[in-house]
Amino acid sequence: MTGQCNSRTCALLSGREVAGSIGSRPQHGAMKIGAMRNRRMISVGIKLSHDGGVSLFEDNRLVRCHEMEKLDNNPRYSEFRLTRDELSGLLAGVGCEWGEVDALVIDGWHTTPFAVTLGGEVVPFEVAEYGHLYDVRANPLARKAAFSSYFGREYTSYHHIAGHIFSSYCSSPMAQRGEPSYVLSWDGMSFPQLFHYGRDGKLECLGYLFPMSGFIYTYFAVNFEPYRDYRPNDLSLAGKYMAYIAKGRRQPSLLAGFHAIFDRLVAGNGPVTTHEQMLEFERALLLKLVFRAKASGFDDQDVLTTFHCFLEEVLVRTLTARLDELDKGVRNLCYAGGCALNIKWNSAIRRSCGLAELWIPPFPNDAGSAIGTVCTELVAKHGYDSITWDVYSGPSIRDTAWESPDWSARDCTLAELARLIHESQQPVIVLNGRAELGPRALGNRSIMAAPTSPEMKTLLNRIKRRESYRPVAPICAEEDAPRFFDPGTPDPYMLYDHRVRPDAVGRLPAVCHLDGTARLQTVGERENPRIHELLRHYERLSGVPVLCNTSANDLGSGFFPDVRSVAEWGHVNHIWSDGRLHTRTTDAE
Structure with missing residues (x-):
């Protein structure tokens, strides 16, 4: 079954080999499923909120993934907006009818129910929570089952964080080779959390690295030029800030001051184990860091560069120490969440954390959530822990009638x-x-x-x-x-x-x-x-x-x-x- 594609799907891939795909390895009963089924298993994944998208899988092969912003020249970070007819049309375009879909899987989010406007109608969805897992005994694969009258069928929803975990692991070369791996997830609205996926198919929650969400990067930045007019949760800001730090200089005295504030606050607060405690810690830390920066007398560009370096050093130092402490064998790491788009932090992790291999998929942020939520379903229900995929699986060039004398x-x-x-x-x-x-x-x-x-x-x-x-x-x-x-x-x-x-x-x-x-x-x-x-x-x-x-x-x-x-x-x-x-x-x- 692995690596095979029926003629119908191959024709839909425009007659082209899936070049550069990472192969799949059926595990934990997957071969039994293949033997029992006389046809392909079709799964559809949906990400409803910002960076909305829809993915289509045949067994554990990603056939297509359409992000909403890449359809019809939509705004960046668009929410899911496909009506029933549009979703049926998308499926038909890849040779699949709505009645053939075996599983509809919807990414979890912060509110339940989650409401989306589809075709002028406000449609509620009962979805799983984001997945702030403070208890290491918690089950990251916890799911919610519900019925959608809009789609006329049942669906399953998994924690949002589970989509990050399994979009990164299942797409990785470690999964292809059947190797265990640590998985780090750090999103804008979450704190960096470490997991371990073992050869036995068990996912362990290993706790948080430190109580700073990904958004602390932009929460800090909006206090300084040139970002004072930005909203701190503007999804475009982090990339701009990462580019801007090249204008500044790392200031050792300010950097030492940032570390001293962080270390004192960690020592003084004791264990920080709940969401409320983490938010409280982050607020207190941010106020102290901004005050220290403004009192330093350094130019804003130097302040921003130094704060970037501070977060990078905390990430590398804490991750290295945690991996040393755990010592679970081969030191592979998969990394996902919006923070995994920070190329400088990624390079520092690869360079300084003593890893055997670091894997970051091309869709580590929520652009990969429609893929990740199906990966979670494949792991939880069907025993697949790797997928076959191609990075060029988005929409085709739209065939639009157009003529111009110019x-x-x-x-x-x-x-x-x-x-x-x-x-x-x-x-x-x-x-x-x-x-x-x-x-x-x-x-x-x-x-x-x-x-x-x-x-x-x-x-x-x-x-x-x-x-x-x-x-x-x-x-x-x-x-x-x-x-x-x-x-x-x-x-x-x-x-x-x-x-x-x-x-x-x-x-x-x-x-x-x-x-x-x-x-x-x-x-x-x-x-x-x-x-x-x-x-x-x-x-x-x-x-x-x-x-x-x-x-x-x-x-x-x-x-x-x-x-x-x-x-x-x-x-x-x-x-x-x-x-x-x-x-x-x-x-x-």
């Missing part, structure tokens, strides 16, 4: 596209196959451009309406990355930072951040053959197998779903979409 179109090979990028020195929007999963553009919904001019970063930030300090990421052929980046190890999902090597800084100025680092994406020939080929063609012209890669979207919206939406945006002259080049016949704005 645009021309022609066939265009990848070699011709590389030449256009090289010779025109203009950005090109690339819409290639199915959209990538998660919040990072990984080549299939990207703006690509020559990295050889420092003005390109300015141009890209201007047309994207982004702050001038925001970095532009490089996309590089995997086999060549160590020549230009340190460490340059495979990083297909842009989840770590790499230093641009000194002899490459002058050759790649557009992708070199203010601190000399880059949020690198590496591309292998097997994982994305089209983009890999484009990089090879570009190298023959420019001498570097590297391009600028930033997401193809307008400010506040998800990826462009089709050529028409890009043309109506109006800020580029060239759009390459699955072998066709659309060229604006008048200059872009």
Whole structure:
């Protein structure tokens, strides 16, 4: 059963191998299920709240995952909005009828019931709680069963945190190899919690690392320029802050002061074991840290940089000590939750925690919750503890009827596209196959451009309406990355930072951040053959197998779903979409 795909589903995958997929390993009775069933088992997962989405699984194979923000040019972080008819249409588009669905699984959240507006109707859903598990004896797989009159069927809901745990573990190479792993989940609205998934299929809750939620990062930031006008729970703020710290300097005396405040408060409070105690601790800590920072006399940018370093050091120090104390054998770690998008913290964990292997999926935040809630069902009910998946499992390019006298179109090979990028020195929007999963553009919904001019970063930030300090990421052929980046190890999902090597800084100025680092994406020939080929063609012209890669979207919206939406945006002259080049016949704005 593992690795197999029936003809119907294979046809729906557009005749393409699921390149780069991580294989699956049926466990704990999964083979018995396969022997008993004469047809595929279909599961649908739904994430209702922000970063809403819907996933479709055939047995333990992810067939599709559609995030709401990637449909119809929806706003970033959109909630689930598909009506019954739209959901049926989505299922039909991948060869499945609503009556064939064996399991409907809905991600848990903070309120019960959770109400969503669908087709003008306010629909309540009884969902499992978020899953703040303070008692290590608690069951992370606790579930709630309910009936939806709107969908006309029963569904199951699991703790939100369980979706993070199993989206990370089940997608990991550790799961493929049948190895145990620690799992760390740290979300904006939760505190960092450690688990262990063993060879026996048992998930242990190992407690919290420290009483600071992920949102403390932005709660602190809004007290200082340039973020005073932001809401502390603005989901876009953390990424901006992470980029901004390159402008500041780590101040040792202030850093020592932050650690002293934290250590004194921990020592003085005694055990912090309940949600209320953790919130109280965090509020007291935040007030003291902000007061200390404002009294320091340092510039705001130095304050923000130092606070970032403080959180990084607490995370690394506490995680290392906890893993040393537990000593449960092989030191694998899977990491999920919104905080796992912080590339600098990720690099520090990988570098300093003595891990055998660190795995972070490309959808560690709530963009992966529709996947994770089905993974939880597969583990809890069916004995699968790994899945087969492909990062390019999002929506296809929308086939929208569109004609404009201001645009021309022609066939265009990848070699011709590389030449256009090289010779025109203009950005090109690339819409290639199915959209990538998660919040990072990984080549299939990207703006690509020559990295050889420092003005390109300015141009890209201007047309994207982004702050001038925001970095532009490089996309590089995997086999060549160590020549230009340190460490340059495979990083297909842009989840770590790499230093641009000194002899490459002058050759790649557009992708070199203010601190000399880059949020690198590496591309292998097997994982994305089209983009890999484009990089090879570009190298023959420019001498570097590297391009600028930033997401193809307008400010506040998800990826462009089709050529028409890009043309109506109006800020580029060239759009390459699955072998066709659309060229604006008048200059872009």
